[in-house]
Amino acid sequence: MTTPNTDNVIDGTAREIPPGDARTETAAPKSGHRRGLVVGALAIPLALGAVGLSLAQRGEASLDPVAPVAISALAPSGAVAAKGEVAEIFGNKLIIQDGTGRALVETGREGEGGTLAKKGETITVQGRFENGFLHARLLTHGDGSVVRLGPAGGPPPGGLDWARDKVGLGPQADVPALTKSVEAAGYTDLRVAGRGPRHLEVAAKGSDGRERLLHVGFDGKIREVRAY
Template identity: 40%
Template sequence: MKLNWNRSLVLSGAGLLVLGFTGGAGAMALTRPTVEMAPTVPTAIAKLTGSRGVVSVRGRVAEVYGDRFVVADSSGRALVDAGRKGVDMQRGSSILVQGRFENGQLHARYLIDASGTVQEVGPRGPHSLGEAPPPHGPGGPPPPPAGGPNAPPQACTMPLPPPPCGAGAPPPPVKTAATAIN
């Protein structure tokens, strides 16, 4: 069976399209972040040091330190990092914290209050909540001024040219009767 030129061209194009779609889908799957579900059963604070991955902790707010707070349950207390956004926590309020326990503190991702309201918070660091990073290079912000943002503007640092002297100097202007009237 002999295929004509047009049919083989169409089949080759279709094959390349299928190959491109498959490669694109594979690349997307590899570059997407993994989805992790928080456990529905809260972990006791005393058992956080042995936990890995995402954990849920239920307790009461014991102390508040700006964007951090201490949550306490019957087994112990843990420092919670609520991220750059900060949260308005009230001492004594009941809270469920979902996040990761690393370096001795719980890095919260979600806070659920007693009424069931979910508040998304995030780990510290720039661009951690889906914000686009600022542009760098051409089109980005200019570098900060030398001496800091409150430094006075710098004067021109180029030296003035020396005045001409000697035989090559131009003669001083001469006053004539025509220039004296004006």
């Protein structure tokens, strides 16, 4: 925090302006002009903030919905979904079950209170399936309400890039164009699984039929992160 400069104090006492004082007459318009600049400078970020909230939300790439599969058919994947009844709740972990089996669901920090779902209700969980865990990114209740879990994506909080992103001035993902570039590279069955500061996380199948998790930069560059 910067210590205020107490040497520059504006005295609000009214004084008579001597007629013909050229310095005073020419100074007044400059003061008004400066006030206008200050007001304008304050108005711009406020306006950007009002508009930017919607832009920031729009800039966050939505996760592609994935049709749920039977729990017994769950296999390692960057984007998969399963639907089942909540059988058990252990802090931020759930067990869901259907007629084919059971799955252990990790809900992360948001689920630490054990209040994301109720025992006995049927939910749909979408996320990444690895090492026997379904790491949830979306949780959909029976009434259609959706809870998004995990990081929202974008730059780390607190920095200049984060501030620019929040007012809609950060890099924006052209999802249709990026999708076309991934398809042109020979991948199929594309599903947006998340977003980073300047990239999308995309689950897709390679030409050999194996699924990959791709790091797709906003500049169109594609890098394979993991093969399942």
